[in-house]
Amino acid sequence: MNFPADLKYTDSHEWVRQEADGTLTVGISDAAQDMLGDLVFCGDAKVGETLTKGDTACVVESVKAASDVYIPVDGEITAFNGDLDANPEKINSDPYGNWIFKVKPAAGATLDGLMDAASYEASVKAA
């Protein structure tokens, strides 16, 4: 299981990368794709909507189950990775190379509540 050190993580298994311009790129972790199994759908992204931290930003579905993907901070969903529309299985093969949506954080929103790679890895292994 892979936990890149340059990313932040949520307890609901999203990974978050802060870009130079202050926007956030979000996907689901290696642990999340492993738990879900083969993904067959990624979509229903709320592009253009302003959401509160923890709101559903989009949905991923595997053969086994559906799972919401949550916005990690207050902010606006600015983009969805349309490549995943036809190829959701790319998340299984490379969860960190295939982002799902981008967020423009609300004024004052911080990443303070997120975990670093070491804490996230510990929480996954304890579960």
Next chain:
Amino acid sequence: MSLQHTPLYEAHIASGAKMVDFGGWEMPLNYGSQIEEHHAVRKDAGMFDVSHMCAVDVDGIRPKSFLKRLIANNVDKLTQPGKALYSAMLNNSGGVIDDLIVYWRGGDSYRVVINASTATKDLAHMNRIAEAYDADITPKKDVAMIAVQGPNAREKVFKARPEWRAAGEPLGVFFGAAVDDKGEVFLARTGYTGEDGFEITLPAAQAVKLWSDLKEAGVRECGLGARDTLRLEAGMNLYGNEMNETVSPLDAGMGWTVDMKAEREFIGRDALENKGQSWNFVGLKLLDKGVMRSHMKVHTAAGEGETTSGSFSPTLGVSIALARVPMDVKAGDEVEVEIRDKRVKALVTKPSFVRHGKALV
């Protein structure tokens, strides 16, 4: 309660299987990708550990009369030794206690295979009924069951066990026979995937060696995940989903397994005759993106229905489901399925989507 393990448990762990609790048994869900396992069965050969299922020998004084009372199909149809029959045992109100396969092994000897999660209540029910017929009910201990399925399954079984070919090759569909000298290994041309293949019952002590020899012969290990999408594509029922003790077999697409022609007082018959059929059992093919699951509402022109199983079909590349819908809904109709908070269009089909590798819808 700790989970039960089949004789192949260590082999699954060694192969890196993801294990899950299935009706009290710790069983492989997949060995990596359940979709690849699914395709292996449709295109080549895959194998499943189904040792959690329960084989029960039925013999004694009047086993045939007992089975004619116990199950909804008529064992009189078993006119050749080795022949198998699919059916259900019902309760007095016509609900399904379990679905099962019964084999006639010749003479007064039968074998019934029942589900893992229902085995305890099934055996209690069978024993209660058996008393009046002096039939003996003997659940087999220390056996393993391996299902090998796919267009190349039978050939690969013979590659791993050439000595089984003579007795195994002539077997017709839904026939079984002992294939070894001691009569301990039972090969049946049955399955739960819509593909050709065998279900093999053998002494537990021989299971690990057979599993590794089959792997060597090119049979892919498959878990419960692929087993579920394969049976769903084949339109085969799963106990607990399509039917349970409150669902009539007539409402679960099992009318063909209920024999009311002969005058035969099987348990549940009166209730079935009184109630008749209340629902049409159909397939659904989703016309847009999303994945149907069980217990989703189906909106039709004739009223509401409900999905009983749903998933993604790896063969068709879309979501499919089985559903109970109002009687007036027919194959070819368009309906809407409530997936989370959205209504998505679906096509009503016959409850069978894929057979022998080919799409039927």
